[in-house]
Amino acid sequence: xxxxxxxxxxxxxxxxxxxIEGLPGVGHVGKxxxxxxxxxxDSELVRRVYxxxxxxxxxxxxxxxxxxxxxxxAVTPExxxxxxxxxxxxxxxxxxxxxxxxxxxxxxxxEFGVETVYALGGVPTGELIEEYDVVGATTTDDLIExxxxxxxxxxxxEPAGGxxxxxxxxxxxxxxxxxxxxxxxxxxxxxxxxxxxxxxVLETLEDLVGFDVxxxxxxxxxxxxxxxxxxxxxxxxxxxxxSDEDLRYIG
Numbered sequence: 001x002x003x004x005x006x007x008x009x010x011x012x013x014x015x016x017x018x019x020i021e022g023l024p025g026v027g028h029v030g031k032x033x034x035x036x037x038x039x040x041x042d043s044e045l046v047r048r049v050y051x052x053x054x055x056x057x058x059x060x061x062x063x064x065x066x067x068x069x070x071x072x073x074a075v076t077p078e079x080x081x082x083x084x085x086x087x088x089x090x091x092x093x094x095x096x097x098x099x100x101x102x103x104x105x106x107x108x109x110x111e112f113g114v115e116t117v118y119a120l121g122g123v124p125t126g127e128l129i130e131e132y133d134v135v136g137a138t139t140t141d142d143l144i145e146x147x148x149x150x151x152x153x154x155x156x157x158e159p160a161g162g163x164x165x166x167x168x169x170x171x172x173x174x175x176x177x178x179x180x181x182x183x184x185x186x187x188x189x190x191x192x193x194x195x196x197x198x199x200x201v202l203e204t205l206e207d208l209v210g211f212d213v214x215x216x217x218x219x220x221x222x223x224x225x226x227x228x229x230x231x232x233x234x235x236x237x238x239x240x241x242x243s244d245e246d247l248r249y250i251g
Contacts, residue, residue, distance in 0.1 A: 004104045005050040012046055012074045012112075014082040018209055019114045021086045021105070023070070023166050027188035029122035030167065032198035032218070033205070034087045040213040043073040043085065047108050053097025054090050070101070072108055080210025084112050091165050102169040106177060116143075117174050117181035118208070119167035120201050123159045124190030128229060132200035137163060138182040139175040147182060150207040159185065192228065195221040 022034020037043075054068040070088035077083070086105060092098045109117065123135050136152035138144050144154060162168060167183050174181035184204055186197035195218045206213065 001050060001052065003052055004100055006104065006108060007048040007050065007069075008046070009048065010044050010046045010074070012044060012076075014074060014076070014084065014112050017074075017082040017084050017112055017114050019084050019086060019105075019109045019117045019170075020205070021117070021119045021166060021170055023086070023088050023091055025091075025165060025167065026122035026124050026190050027186075027192065027194035027197055029186045029188055029194055029197045029201060030120035031087065032193070032195055032221075033120045033202045034085050036198065036202060036215075036218055037075065037083070037085055037211075037213065038073055038087065039217065041075050041077050041083075041211065043075045045071060046074045046084075046112075047072040049101065049104055049108070051092065051097060051101055051104075053092040053094060053101060055093060059089060070105070072112075074112070075211075077211040079212050083209070083211070084109060084114055098165060098169055099173075102166050102173050105166070105170070106173055106179070110177070110179075114179070117170050117179060118205060119163075119170045119181065119183040120205070121163070121167045121183060121185050122188040122190070122194060122197055123185040125187050126190060128189050128191075129187055132197050133187050134200055134204045135159065135185045135187065136182060137171065137185075138180075139171055140180045143180055143182045146208065147184075147204075150204055152184065152204060192225055195219075195225060 022030035024031050049070045058065040058067050068090050073085045075083040092101050134152050136147045171181045184201050186201040188194040188197040199215050199218045
């Protein structure tokens with residue numbers, strides 16, 4: 001296998017598409033958001049990207065294995081712009097891999113005529129929150145205006161330390177290709193998987209791009225996580241009503 005392998009699964013014509021990236025990160029916000037899009041909208045697998053920089057493992061589903069990879073799905077919603085959605089279970093394990101994979105992802109995006117890139121992720125607050133703001137970063141002044149129009153906040157020196165991994169490099173390397181790019185980051189505690197933050201990011205993206213999805217399953221997951229948080233809080237307060245048995249599924 002080459003260092004970066006692109007496997008073709010289907011050819012589709014997309015109209016003025018945008019790239020939506022949702023890989024694992026803080027609170028799994030971007031991954032949850034991208035996977036929800038694929039669950040709610042008709043999509044087609046078009047490319048898989050393999051790399052020796054992914055972890056040395058396979059996933060197993062109903063006895064069948066799949067080598068670690070990232071996937072591109074084409075989405076042509078009834079409303080709004082066409083989407084090329086990038087998802088996966090892993091990011092690269094080293095700096096060289098992050099750069100090489102992100103360049104490869106942008107090669108695929110350009111092959112499908114992508115005009116704008118949106119990376120999705122979370123920005124940690126370090127505490128549990130009730131209201132979920134979305135923080136932005138972009139490569140162009142025009143995108144700042146577009147994002148501010150839909151309620152995205154731009155805060156000085158936030159996120160602290162910048163944006164790491166594929167989400168950050170998509171902005172940096174897209175800029176070098178003169179491809180407009182933005183990162184939408186939902187506030188999240190950073191402690192747990194956060195469906196509410198993912199929904200806040202998706203609602204913002206919905207206003208930007210124009211698709212229409214139902215959020216019922218994300219809201220159900222959010223209720224499950226709220227129950228987890230409640231039990232954690234009970235444990236911290238020494239409540240006798242919560243046992244280790246109740247918390248077996250947290251992880």
